Amino acid sequence: KNEVEQSPQNLTAQEGEFITINCSYSVGISALHWLQQHPGGGIVSLFMLSSGKKKHGRLIATINIQEKHSSLHITASHPRDSAVYICAVLNTGNQFYFGTGTSLTVIP
Amino acid sequence: ETGVTQTPRHLVMGMTNKKSLKCEQHLGHNAMYWYKQSAKKPLELMFVYNFKEQTENNSVPSRFSPECPNSSHLFLHLHTLQPEDSALYLCASSQPSGVYTQYFGPGTRLTVL
Numbered sequence: 001k002n003e004v005e006q007s008p009q010n011l012t013a014q015e016g017e018f019i020t021i022n023c024s025y026s027v028g029i030s031a032l033h034w035l036q037q038h039p040g041g042g043i044v045s046l047f048m049l050s051s052g053k054k055k056h057g058r059l060i061a062t063i064n065i066q067e068k069h070s071s072l073h074i075t076a077s078h079p080r081d082s083a084v085y086i087c088a089v090l091n092t093g094n095q096f097y098f099g100t101g102t103s104l105t106v107i108p
Numbered sequence: 109e110t111g112v113t114q115t116p117r118h119l120v121m122g123m124t125n126k127k128s129l130k131c132e133q134h135l136g137h138n139a140m141y142w143y144k145q146s147a148k149k150p151l152e153l154m155f156v157y158n159f160k161e162q163t164e165n166n167s168v169p170s171r172f173s174p175e176c177p178n179s180s181h182l183f184l185h186l187h188t189l190q191p192e193d194s195a196l197y198l199c200a201s202s203q204p205s206g207v208y209t210q211y212f213g214p215g216t217r218l219t220v221l
Contacts, residue, residue, distance in 0.1 A: 002150065033210070041145075041196045043212035086151065094164075098150040 003027050006087050006099035013106050019074040021102045023087030026068065030094075034061050034072050035086040037101070043086075046072070077106045111135040114199050114213035122221050123189060129216050131182040131199030140182040141210065142174060143198040151198070157182060158204050189220045 004025045013019050023032070034046040047054050047061040049070070054061050058077075063070040074081055087099040112133045121127050133140065142154040156164035157176040171193075173185040182199055196217055200210040 004150070035212075041198070041215035041217065043198060043200075043215075045209045045211065048209045088151070096153045098152075100148070100150045 002100065003091075003097040004087055004089055004099040006085075006102050008102060009100065010103045011105070013077050013104070015078060015106055015108050017077050017106075019077050019081075019104065019106075021072045021085050021087075021104070023070045023072070023099055024068060025070075025087075025089045025097070027089065027091040027097065029065075029068075029089045030092055031090045032063055032070050033088040033090070034070075035088060037084040037086060039083075046085075074104075079106045079108050082106050112199060112201055112211050112213035114197075114216050116216060117214060118217045118219075120219045120221065121186070121189065123191070125189075126185070126187040128186065129184040129197055129199075129218075131184075131201075131213055133180055133199075133201040133211070133213075135201055135211060137201040137203055137211070138179050139202045139204045139208075140176060140179070141200040141202075142182065142184050143200065145196040145198060145215075147195075155184075186218075189218075191220050194218055194220045 007022045031050045033048050035043050036046050037043045049063050058075045060073040082105050084101040084103050086101045089097050115130045138159050140157045144152045154168045155174040160176050171188050175183040196215045198215045199213040202208040202210040
């Protein structure tokens, strides 16, 4: 069993829809990262958080440390949001664990 | 422009070849990372360097040999690879330790024939 589980694995949405991607983890963490990977491989770090909530443009990331759960929300989704979204956690022993990613396709 | 560059972007090599992947960062970071991404699998952290010292080696086979001559450059030397080593190899950098945001390079798509 992977230490980081993401759901859903695949997601298709209509342009404009509100999107939620979930991440659950089983280890104690010092930080959680949300990454975005576009076709072709390039990865961009979207958020790093250890508590509460962060917002950047149409993206919102939340984390609940007690429940070991984080969500990534995209408001007013757009085709350019189509990518793979990866959740990664850094545990208290400084080890990284990655989810398998959520593949998002936004249809115009 | 992410500030982290990788060369080459694509590499095809035979199992008996020796090649090297190069990563360079212009962000003033002191930590650099090599990751492997295989199809349908999570990202795998391979090596971590902090201030040019290797601090993590996640049971990576010896046919992969990292080198970090300074805080701005990271190499991954490859020799006698196997077809299952075909993957996307990503380099990243950050301020020391993983608590800080990592900045990724575009990756090298490696195919081993």
